Amino acid sequence: MFLVNPFSPMNCKLLKASFILLLGSIFFSSCDAPQADSSTILFHNGSILTMDNGEANSFVIEGNVILEVGDLINLEAAFPNAQKYDLQGKTVLPGFVDSHTHIHEFGQQKRKANIEDLLSVEEMVVELKRFFPNPQPGQWLIGQGWDEGVWATKRYPDRELLDKAFPDNPVRLQSLHGFGGFYNGKALEIAGIDANTPDPEVGRIMRREDGTPTGVMETLAQQLVNQHIPAETVEEAKEAILLGAEALLQAGVTTVHEAGVSPTVLQAYMELAEAKKLPIRVYAMLNGNDDELMNEWFERGPYADPNGYLFVRSIKVFYDGSLGSRTALMAAAYSDNPKAAQMTERIRPDKVRELGKKAAANGFQMAVHSIGDEANRRVLDLYEEALAGYENIDHRWRMEHAQVVLPSFFERAAKGKYISSVQSSHAVGDSKWAEDRVGNERIKLAYAWRSIMDAGAPIILNSDLPGEPWMPVETLYFAVTRKNLAGEPAGGWYPEQAFTVMEALQAMTITGAYAAFMENETGSISKGKKADFVVVNQNPLNTPADKLKELKVESVWIDGKEVPLKMEMIMRE
Helix, strand or coil, X not given: XXXXXXXXXXXXXXXXXXXXXXXXXXXXXXXXXXXXXXEEEEEECCEEECCCCCEXXXXXXXXXEEEEEECHHHHHHHXXXXXXXXXXXXXXXXXXXXXXXXXXXXXXXXXXXXXXXXCCHHHHHHHHHHHCCCCCXXXXXXXXXXXXXXXXXXXXXXXXXXXXXXXXXXXXXXXXXCCEXXXXXXXXXXXXXXXXXXXXCCCEEEECCCCCEEEEEEHHHHHHXXXXXXXXXXXXXXXXXXXXXXXXXXXXXXXXXXXEECHHHHHHHHHHXXXXXXXXXXEEEEECCCHHHHHHHHHHCCEECCCCCEEEEEEEEECCCCCCCCCCCCCCCCCCCHHHCCCCCCCCHXXXXXXXXXXXXXXXXXXXXXXXXHHHHHHHHXXXXXXXXXXXXXXXXXXXXXXXXXXXXXXXXHHHCCEEEEEHHHHXXXXXXXXXXXXXXXXXXXXXXXXXXXXXXXXXXXXXXXXXXXXXHHHHHHHHHCCCCCCCCCCCCCHHHCCCHHHHHHHCCHHHHHCCCCCCCCCCCCCCCECCEEEECCCHHHCCHHHHHHCCEEEEEECCEEECCCCCCCCCC
């Protein structure tokens, strides 16, 4: 036997030569083998709910576009070099489209005290002192969330305790849905409002028996005070937008329709889009009640960001009030306390008609806030008049809320192809008092989603955040069960008007995209569309209805890029 020294000079040369030959063979054999392409990804081993073409088990994206959808064997053969992404049995949905939001206002909540669910002024004072522990004299203290519907049922609050707690600081407390404001004496003093101040043309100053203001201002009366609050800057608006948008993206929302933007907020959106800083796609709806803004945009025309993140071609008009505060426009008197009602038209019908004619002529969509049955009837009339001569255009005009309607609404909405934009959270949130407002007959025509769908009219489903629970899985759960998050009422509130799971998902994706003229870009898992999608832990179609609110969004993709799910969600404190 001979013992070989591997470290001898001769053997070192032999080993070195062998190593070089080995590396070469590995290099050349690897060049001959197919290489994974990091820009092409094949998602497989999951349930793909396409929303427009049934289910599949695999799909392929390249860059920011969906290349193909189908079964694994065919896609592997067509894209042999694609990088594999194992879905591990989870379900893919298109990115959610929240088609009626106020994400700027949502982001602003970081600077506001949360008074939602507080049922006494004492509790409001405690929360304001906690949120603003050491306010500077003269600093405005802002809060949001008191439910005007609940308070109107029992009795609106009075400012006495606010005055005692904050004699040197003006206080503004916005209501849950924005149709009421609650102010202290300092705020009223700054605005010059006292017992002798008349009510504005649209709105009301709530008064004590001696005529002095209680501090509650309804609808446009709020502006008497709000105009004295320091205006938000564009930079502050950007900060709020980004906070709100990031929170929605984390929850699986990849596109929003921002329902009514002011000039300042619109400028913030434009600057963010130009700088490529918008994290989600935004369909911005112009505030149609702002004459100057509308004149500018009718002259300018619709806008589309070349990067595909901001679109401006819709007009949001605030027409009537809210059901909870008894300011919605009804065809008959309110069933409970009709003397307390003040039905409101926030804009003259002739102005809505004029806006509609200009919108049709200049390529803009109309979307009108209409809550009461008479408001919905009048808006349909105005739409039909404004579109006379434009019957063949693809208008996609919208009824925002369509909350209480007359029996003729369903056929008229279907015939005119008007889109009903509804909020499932409103039905369960309003169920505490809605039937009191309209009685047991009219309530059958309220939140009547099934009747709208059965008539063949388009319908979209959204959150109207920040007024109610807004997570997409909550919106889905409310729509299917007609129950609140506590599971009440046991059988659902008028459950015959509920969505099926698939109907709700389509109303939150493909039909939402359609309502913004974006169905060729987003809203479904389809060849050629943007790679905007979410992965959830289980298939909603196979999930018990009461468990839909527990679905987990496990990954979010927008423009073909996965979003790191690590940002702290903006939740109400």
